[in-house]
Amino acid sequence: MTDIPGLDKLPGQISALAGAVPQAGISLARASIDHLLDPVRGFPTLHFMNEARLAWRFYLAQKESEIFFFFMREDSPVNVVLDTNISFRVAAVSRTYQPMPITVESISKRIVLPPFIKTQPSAQELRDFAPQGATRENTLFLTLGPQRQNPLAVMNPKKHNLVGITEPDWWPKLRYSPNGVPGAIEPDNGKYSLKPFLDLTETLRSWVKNGFDVGPDMPFDVDSLGYQSDVKHILKTIIKAYSEALSQVRMGGTNQSKLFLALVGEYEVLDFQARVVLRLRPDGSIASDNKQDPFQLLMLVWMIQEQEKMKTRVAIGPPDFLVSGALYEAFVEALRQKEALTEIATLLNSSSEEVNSLLRAFAKSGVIFRIKREDDGDTDVLVLPGVDSGKNAALMLRGKFVVDAAKDPPRVELKKNTIRNLLFNEPNRESPSVESEAVKYFFRLFDNIKRWIGVLQ
Amino acid sequence: MKGDELHELGDILRDAGRTLDPDSTPNPPEIPDDDQRLTTVLEKLTYVQNRMKTRGVKPPLTEGKPVEFSDFFSSVGRSLVEAQKALDGHSETYLERIRGRPHILPSVFRIPKLSAEIKFALKEVKAEKINLIFYSTKDEAEKQHQQSVQFDIVSVPPPQPQEMINLTPQVTLILSSGMRNSVFEGINQFLGSTGDEAELKSVPFLKDQDNMDQVLIVEAAPLKCFFLFYAEPEKDKDVGIWRLTLDPSPKLEEVIRFTRTIGKAGDERLLHDAVLEFGRLQADFLKQLR
Numbered sequence: 241m242t243d244i245p246g247l248d249k250l251p252g253q254i255s256a257l258a259g260a261v262p263q264a265g266i267s268l269a270r271a272s273i274d275h276l277l278d279p280v281r282g283f284p285t286l287h288f289m290n291e292a293r294l295a296w297r298f299y300l301a302q303k304e305s306e307i308f309f310f311f312m313r314e315d316s317p318v319n320v321v322l323d324t325n326i327s328f329r330v331a332a333v334s335r336t337y338q339p340m341p342i343t344v345e346s347i348s349k350r351i352v353l354p355p356f357i358k359t360q361p362s363a364q365e366l367r368d369f370a371p372q373g374a375t376r377e378n379t380l381f382l383t384l385g386p387q388r389q390n391p392l393a394v395m396n397p398k399k400h401n402l403v404g405i406t407e408p409d410w411w412p413k414l415r416y417s418p419n420g421v422p423g424a425i426e427p428d429n430g431k432y433s434l435k436p437f438l439d440l441t442e443t444l445r446s447w448v449k450n451g452f453d454v455g456p457d458m459p460f461d462v463d464s465l466g467y468q469s470d471v472k473h474i475l476k477t478i479i480k481a482y483s484e485a486l487s488q489v490r491m492g493g494t495n496q497s498k499l500f501l502a503l504v505g506e507y508e509v510l511d512f513q514a515r516v517v518l519r520l521r522p523d524g525s526i527a528s529d530n531k532q533d534p535f536q537l538l539m540l541v542w543m544i545q546e547q548e549k550m551k552t553r554v555a556i557g558p559p560d561f562l563v564s565g566a567l568y569e570a571f572v573e574a575l576r577q578k579e580a581l582t583e584i585a586t587l588l589n590s591s592s593e594e595v596n597s598l599l600r601a602f603a604k605s606g607v608i609f610r611i612k613r614e615d616d617g618d619t620d621v622l623v624l625p626g627v628d629s630g631k632n633a634a635l636m637l638r639g640k641f642v643v644d645a646a647k648d649p650p651r652v653e654l655k656k657n658t659i660r661n662l663l664f665n666e667p668n669r670e671s672p673s674v675e676s677e678a679v680k681y682f683f684r685l686f687d688n689i690k691r692w693i694g695v696l697q
Numbered sequence: 698m699k700g701d702e703l704h705e706l707g708d709i710l711r712d713a714g715r716t717l718d719p720d721s722t723p724n725p726p727e728i729p730d731d732d733q734r735l736t737t738v739l740e741k742l743t744y745v746q747n748r749m750k751t752r753g754v755k756p757p758l759t760e761g762k763p764v765e766f767s768d769f770f771s772s773v774g775r776s777l778v779e780a781q782k783a784l785d786g787h788s789e790t791y792l793e794r795i796r797g798r799p800h801i802l803p804s805v806f807r808i809p810k811l812s813a814e815i816k817f818a819l820k821e822v823k824a825e826k827i828n829l830i831f832y833s834t835k836d837e838a839e840k841q842h843q844q845s846v847q848f849d850i851v852s853v854p855p856p857q858p859q860e861m862i863n864l865t866p867q868v869t870l871i872l873s874s875g876m877r878n879s880v881f882e883g884i885n886q887f888l889g890s891t892g893d894e895a896e897l898k899s900v901p902f903l904k905d906q907d908n909m910d911q912v913l914i915v916e917a918a919p920l921k922c923f924f925l926f927y928a929e930p931e932k933d934k935d936v937g938i939w940r941l942t943l944d945p946s947p948k949l950e951e952v953i954r955f956t957r958t959i960g961k962a963g964d965e966r967l968l969h970d971a972v973l974e975f976g977r978l979q980a981d982f983l984k985q986l987r
Contacts, residue, residue: 264770
């Protein structure tokens, strides 16, 4: 487990922050009391802290060889290994039950996994739909499509770096079986077909667009994540922060006089949620440098209160993954600038007008994912599928962008001469295939999805 | 809080002051005198707003002076209460000035709600205390203000749960004829139970209804008893205070009674005259109720 100085103080900080709200309510009541007891001057009025909404952000960032805890933004956030936003409300409530302090142990833990991932495929499913030699350990088993009707088994996705470099025998293998009809094993003659990747893109897109936190949850034993797991450490810290904040808000005012309690009423911590982006090693520990083959994980953690029963719901999602919204639009707009259009048109042997029209049409159902962060910009891959001349087509571009997501609206600028065409399949080809460079990014994505599941199992 | 955003909190309070309760917003006809009056009120409102800007909510803007989170909330709250008190004063003035002019709707000025958003950085965090820092320059504020809190303070009528009523010490002048009759019945019951003629005579206000109407009966709810004040109209030195408890059974006790001048200062006469005057006002009032 990584030593993260400062993280252990988080529960105390959050509970102090939450506890300040009822204290403020008491202060307001104290200030109002003269006014209240003087009905001659105006209406007797109580000034009342109705609600406070708090947002708390902290980072873990690597500086030289150590990891530091920050509340402030550093000038170069390139090596941020953990970025956490915690938000919650402290609101006045009318309670019908006696409030009690809660403990971390008393909170039930649940997890929402992506619905298209089959974490425990049966031996039969592996035999029928996976390449030969596939096991639960080396294979990511997905069920794509709106009805989860298209099994896709990807064996050894971690070998993505070998694609295009070694003989195809060493590359990751996949088997795509639309509508449950077992498909061919790929690569076939050193080529992968486009269809499974487009199906994956659409499935990921729907998943993110419909809310990756939506879906059935299952019991989740945080302790089973193992001693080395920083994910476990961080999750437990967040849960502890919630339980201490709730206890502080519920019980912190009990030393007040009965009069003030009668005036101020009761408060509760509501809508507590944390958004955590982590850079991890495969064993679930924080990756402090790029040599450790890191991957990113996004977790959303909610605390749900049902009467007196508390529940933590953890959902995993794709970090740096856009399917819609203002930032997505800003990326598309950056590509539609005159200079960018000229660059892309040259790559595609087309005209700027045709590229512009293509981008406008294909951007409606695309995905964008970040593959690299550097001091001078981010490298992103854009997969833009669509229909051209009545047939499925796709444009896949890679470029370096300067992104300012904090601006309203967000600003995105394509760096000159950085755009590369990874794929533009000809719509008139019967069996379009994907070139090795584009395939690498998809397999990296498969590898990351497999790791997300791995660190939470 | 971004740069001078906290300064702007004063403006928010000022704007809140401008937000008059829509149900009671005056709509005076355009008569020069009334326009002038309204201008005066608005000038006074501006004065209140300016006062709010310079009191309480002035933010700590230097990095060297962190402010505790709960103190910050408290200072905003105190400023709001001060502002409302000042507005109440001006409402009173306004109502006074429009008295006798029925074409002008009576109005009071209220701050119904204060909403604010603060962005801030942290100086030091201990388990019990959170110290906030507000950077004054825009660049620093954008970089450092990573934490935020939004809050709503609303003005509500005070709650009147039984607990609060019980906790608030109250003395009430009893004017209801039903309650007054209960008190006198209690006294009669007590005197009847003693059977002591001398004691009956020693309670001067039981002679007739006029005398009884002049008895000031004050209920001291927390003590579960009544205090009765009475001054003899004919005898300018005769004044007394009695205590009546009803539970478990009626009991009347003399607290103090002056029947003659003590010393030259005549301080019992001051008490006599005050109780007599107030008693007469009350008697007149009670007669009107019959």
